[in-house]
Amino acid sequence: MTTVLLxxxxxxxxxxxxSVLLQEGSSAGMGSAISGGAEGLFGKKKAHGMQGLLNKITLVSAVVFFISIxxxxxxxK
Incomplete structure (x- = not known):
């Protein structure tokens, strides 16, 4: 079982x-990073295409990683 988890x-x-390395960087500065995070949180800004796919892959792999740990x-124990 532990081998499968590893x-x-x-x-x-x-x-x-x-997936994190393939995502585009945010070079607009700190102000737009905060407002962009709020827009992403409330669903006003939806990523399309490759960026949307990379966001989903990042989310799924992070969840699998933390659950397996x-x-x-x-x-x-």
């Missing part, structure tokens, strides 16, 4: 690193 952790961490920690 495989999930490695795959999800590599996917997470790759949590379960691995429970099994290790």
């Amino acid at each position: 495989v999930f952790m490695v795959i999800s961490s590599i996917t997470l690193i790759g 949590f379960v691995f920690n429970l099994l290790a």
Whole structure:
């Protein structure tokens, strides 16, 4: 069981690193980063195309990574 969790952790961490590195950077400054975060939170700004796909991949791989770490920690005790 722990081997399966370790495989999930490695795959999800590599996917997470790759998806974050492939996303476009925000070069507009701190002011637009705060307002852009608020727009993204309330759904006014939806990413389309490749950026939307990368956002979903990042979210799924982060969730899989944290759940696998949590379960691995429970099994290790």
